[in-house]
Amino acid sequence: MFTDLKYGIDVFRTITPNDILDIVIVAFLIYQCIKLVRETRAAQLVKGILALLLVNIFATELELKTLGFLMENILQIGLFALVVVFQPELRRALEQVGRTRITDLNVFSSGLSEQQTRDRWMHTINAIVDGCSSLSRQKIGALIVVEQKTKLGDIIKTGTIIDSDASAELIGNIFFPNSPLHDGAMIIRDGRLYAAGCFLPLSDNSQISRELGTRHRAALGMSELSDAVVIVVSEETGTITLCRNGKLDRGFTAESLTKVLIGALIPDSTDPSEKKSERKVRRKGKKKA
The missing domain is CATH 3.40.1700.10 (DNA integrity scanning protein, DisA, N-terminal domain)
Structure with a gap:
């Protein structure tokens, strides 16, 4: 028990500010992805993908070779399938990124005061x-x-x-x-x-x-x-x-x-x-x- 505690403390001491920044950025990106798909048809597809990942883990742990082989191949082509399936959502996300500004002090576009x-x-x-x-x-x-x-x-x-x-x-x-x-x-x-x-x-x-x-x-x-x-x-x-x-x-x-x-x-x-x-x-x- 004390050995595990000491190991945990040693791991914590090795964390650098860069590691913390890395975690924060990844967490922020995950949060934005969740916001993007929440309450849209993409949310249902994400649930299906998570189900496939769980099946893949299950097959790996129990050494189910045939099922594991199928899951690995499905996940390998999954990236290309996502581009097709999520095309409207990806387009919307890119449009949102394109119109987002870090500083946008000039709210109005006309020449009036x-x-x-x-x-x-x-x-x-x-x-x-x-x-x-x-x-x-x-x-x-x-x-x-x-x-x-x-x-x-x-x-x-x-x-x-x-x-x-x-x-x-x-x-x-x-x-x-x-x-x-x-x-x-x-x-x-x-x-x-x-x-x-x-x-x-x-x-x-x-x-x-x-x-x-x-x-x-x-x-x-x-x-x-x-x-x-x-x-x-x-x-x-x-x-x-x-x-x-x-x-x-x-x-x-x-x-x-x-x-x-x-x-x-x-x-x-x-x-x-x-x-x-x-x-x-x-x-x-x-x-x-």
Whole structure:
């Protein structure tokens, strides 16, 4: 017992700062991989791979030669199979890595000052919320994509450029039944209503409820392939849904939608004057409603 304890202490003493850094990095990478596959179809495939590994260990320990031979060959070609099976998830992971920045102090891409940009976004958020609330009451379908860091030029090319200040009235007119652009998605870029009638990629997630239609599947697909915030108004129920990072949340009210959009699109600020301006724009938007 004391020999084992002494051996353990000796091993602990040999650990260097580089070893600790190595362990931390590996743990972080494993954690990120778990986050990537969690709550996706990849999670089920990971469970299957773990089951194969357990079978391989079982066969090795009991010296089951035939089973061991099969497992070794399956695992050898497994790497190539993973590339095929996990192709959508791998693509999504690489896209996330590509748009991740160590330091991203410049949140807004327009040439406006920070205060002007905040005011523009508050105006746009109020327009989106008022427009969606009106469409929800009338049970008119809508699909609005708010572009963030991931640029959506390829999506915009499928629609019509508008590049106008956002307003609830304009949003209502675009999505009014039988209007030329009502079937596609609206794109918000830099706080402006930039394009409409755009086509979005559909999600291939088999877990989507069957009661949700093409708009919701398109919204989820867009949120899976970019960091965009996507708002959907159901034409059957009038329910307002928000999709972000491949997740779908339903049942938003005007108040809760405003809160989520402000948190997603406007960075925190400690400047009291900016907070005061924000509240002023919010009150103005509520009076219009």
